[in-house]
Amino acid sequence: MDNKRMHRVFYIVSLIQKHLDGTLTANEQKLLISWRDEHPANRQLFEELLQAKNIQEFEASYLSINTSRALVDFKRRYTLEQKSPASIRKILIKISYAAAVLLVVTGATWFLMDRQPRPTVTTVALEHQDIQPGGNRATLTFADGRTIDLSEEQTGIIVNGESISYQEDDIEIENLDAKEAKQLRLATPKGGMYSVTLSDGTQVWLNAESTLEYPSHFGTGVRVVRLDGEAYFDVAKVEGAKRTGGHLLQPFIVISRGQRVEVLGTKFNVSVYGDQPELKTTLVEGSVRLVQGENEKGPSVILKPGQQGIVSEGALAIGVKTVDTESLIAWKDGYFYFNNTPTVELMKEVARWYDVEVVYKGKMPNDTFSGKVKRNTTLMGLMEILQLSTINVKLEDNKLIIN
């Protein structure tokens, strides 16, 4: 009986627990059923557990054990020697760390060792190994093809009919022709984020490795922008043409590869990264119509606050599920916020923010992580926290290796 089998046992246990909570996904259900049908004894056990047939007997046995007395007894039998052979190892590690610092100084690469108790000297080595977090980085491309790097001191830009300026100190970046709407493109690299306030007052936060295309000012009809990557929209309500009985609100439409989101005035997050098979639209406030495909006549659903619509290529219908919106939009306020996030998803976010490559050695991890961490943490700072879960990571050059 090895660790691998134990790992599977713990996994089956988690599936049974989820089954009892009613939170199994369709895929997990399949796995649980295949385990149950593997052996007649499994089926018998499964049925016993579902009915909790012998739980009272189990509980009685557990509670009858006097642990405090047993611990006193244990300490009488055994002395917990602090200076175990491990201390020699510690000295060796200290020496190797000192060597590491030397190696770093001489410009040689040093691979970070696994998690050992770290003497102070290691921080020196760690700093050389560390990777700084992303920041306010973006480029702005004009209709004539010119591209400029936006200031890292600023967090966003504001577009009004006549000019583009920085959000914080109002410095003008470009003068615009008020008569003619020009197409503009804001793009963030890996490790960058930026916000833009559009001419109608709508504010858009662009996450790393994303692109937003928008006009310098909107006309009187629908307001259309194109998105690739991830962005959070706070759409301003705009009154359009006058009709009997009042004004019609002017729709705001976000088109991405494979889907369109139509809204009037609301807050929502759209995540349509190329490396994700699913396009995810999460509604925070108000209501949106989510359409599969770029044509407005495609199949659609209306999302309510707290819901996420999922469009996946080839799927017949749009999936809708209830999600924790706070964790999904925390990025715009500068946080990683994971809530039972699968490790693989989490690592995609890490790769985009720190501009590193994530490499899996062996099996893909199937565990999840929960926690909230500031995005201005260095990569090693984040990894220290992640290592509290079952994730085992190390950094080699610009590669994050997951074992």
Next chain:
Amino acid sequence: MDVNLLHIDNILLQRLKRGEELAFDYFFHRYFPLMVTFASRFVPNNVLAEEIVQDVFYKVWERRSSFANAQALKAFLYISTKNASYNEISKFQNRYKHQEAYASENELTEQPVLQEIIRTEVYASLSVAIQTLPGQCRKIIQLLFEEGKKPIEIADELGISISTVNSQKARGLMLLKQLLKGKDLDLLLLIIFLYF
């Protein structure tokens, strides 16, 4: 197992690795009764089961630096308890061989062991009495975290105000129960940061 309980275990494991005896006591309180219950499925009486598990815990202390995470430690507990139980049974079997008083070895194949682990884990998670962290464990956590980081450092790292940190700390371990239900992520992080 509750994912947040596993977080607490992982934090305590780091302290066990540093050789802190209190952290060892934590794991003892946390898993000793579970392992004895598990062992008693194989060996004929509880006294023997307790002895077996005490030996296993000494091995945990000896190998404390080798556990990658709390789940690995738990796997080690199960595997070692099962192996030690089997050794005891075979001693019995040899002693009484001529009487053929004990069942054949074939009964002790791996399959039932894995099922026994699943039963133990699922029942432990279903039992409210067991899921509530034993009082001793909570006391130990309190002791271990008292000399943690300064509130200002935690506040800075978490991006929350110092008064929040202080009031959280004052509410302290009273909230641990809620935390363990996964309802209070910030407090979990607070404990993580208290540790670092």
